[in-house]
Amino acid sequence: MMKSWSDLDYQPTVSRIITNSLERNRIAHAYLLDGMKGTGKKEVSYLFAKSLLCRERRGVDPCQSCSNCKRIDSRNHPDVHVLEPDGNSIKKQQIQFLQEEFTKTGLESKRKIYIIEHADKMTTNAANSLLKFLEEPNQETFAFLLTENVHQMLNTIISRCQPLSFSALTSLRLVDKLVEEGIPMPLARTASHLTNSLEEAVELCRDDWFALARSLVIKLYEALFGRQQQALLFIQEKWMPHFQERKQLEIGLDLMLFIYKDMLYAQLERQEQLVFVDEKEQIEKFALQTTQQRVTRHLSYILQSKSRLASNVNPHLLMEQLALNLQEGY
Ligand SMILES: [Zn+2]
Numbered sequence: 623m624m625k626s627w628s629d630l631d632y633q634p635t636v637s638r639i640i641t642n643s644l645e646r647n648r649i650a651h652a653y654l655l656d657g658m659k660g661t662g663k664k665e666v667s668y669l670f671a672k673s674l675l676c677r678e679r680r681g682v683d684p685c686q687s688c689s690n691c692k693r694i695d696s697r698n699h700p701d702v703h704v705l706e707p708d709g710n711s712i713k714k715q716q717i718q719f720l721q722e723e724f725t726k727t728g729l730e731s732k733r734k735i736y737i738i739e740h741a742d743k744m745t746t747n748a749a750n751s752l753l754k755f756l757e758e759p760n761q762e763t764f765a766f767l768l769t770e771n772v773h774q775m776l777n778t779i780i781s782r783c784q785p786l787s788f789s790a791l792t793s794l795r796l797v798d799k800l801v802e803e804g805i806p807m808p809l810a811r812t813a814s815h816l817t818n819s820l821e822e823a824v825e826l827c828r829d830d831w832f833a834l835a836r837s838l839v840i841k842l843y844e845a846l847f848g849r850q851q852q853a854l855l856f857i858q859e860k861w862m863p864h865f866q867e868r869k870q871l872e873i874g875l876d877l878m879l880f881i882y883k884d885m886l887y888a889q890l891e892r893q894e895q896l897v898f899v900d901e902k903e904q905i906e907k908f909a910l911q912t913t914q915q916r917v918t919r920h921l922s923y924i925l926q927s928k929s930r931l932a933s934n935v936n937p938h939l940l941m942e943q944l945a946l947n948l949q950e951g952y
Pocket of ligand 1: 675676677678679684685686687688689690691692
């Protein structure tokens with residue numbers, strides 16, 4: 623959880639805009655937080671709410687221990703309203719309910735805050751209701767609109783909000799965050815190559831399926847350097863039962879791609895880029911037994927398999943064919 627604005631160093635622009643406005647006490651009435659899933663929008667809106675309502679604020683940072691901070695953390699502060707899509711959309715009634723709430727004075731202080739998640743999912747009627755609201759801002763009302771699809775929002779709404787654009791996490795930053803969450807480094811590095819989203823990466827790393835998938839990839843990779851029959855047997859007995867769904871096999875092939883790329887990195891002496899850091903020695907050993915040209919060709923076999931997977935091929939045959947290609951004799 624973000625404790626202070628300095629924790630937002632991975633979104634420097636957003637952090638600067640917010641801390642400046644808190645320092646000068648010039649807060650906009652509406653902010654539009656846009657960016658991919660997992661880039662920190664929700665955490666930022668809650669931290670902002672705390673900075674605005676905290677009873678013991680220290681500089682720009684909330685104290686995290688007063689009753690306001692605590693109730694915002696536990697999502698039951700009476701003056702902080704969170705709106706999410708009801709089904710597929712945010713409906714006019716939801717916005718109207720919010721407006722009624724806001725005509726009452728803040729229950730505890732004068733300030734009231736609303737956070738609208740997936741703001742792009744507002745129906746046109748809902749958006750128009752909100753617009754009226756944004757046009758006549760109450761002195762002490764603050765809105766945070768969160769979206770992953772800013773292009774689907776009405777320009778009239780966008781133009782009334784101060785934009786806060788969240789950039790995708792760099793893969794290094796994502797690995798740091800995952801390790802902070804207690805995820806082992808090798809797993810974190812692997813996940814960071816599959817997604818830019820912290821949320822998705824955490825979910826992946828906490829799923830036992832993923833850790834096992836990763837170790838099966840290492841085993842298949844090793845088997846491919848051994849006897850042909852052994853690799854085919856491994857695919858039949860261990861690989862196929864684990865990668866049953868197409869989506870899963872796609873991840874399996876992505877991981878295969880990473881481990882073959884690692885061989886290329888080892889050949890180029892760029893070990894700092896390895897994804898399978900825990901297999902460094904083995905990868906270096908195999909890298910010596912082959913050529914860059916050959917690894918590059920193998921990478922293209924894996925890519926071809928990935929695109930064939932998109933069409934309706936038999937996954938087992940696809941894997942067998944890939945194994946034969948990767949075991950070519952020269
Ligand atoms: Zn506080």
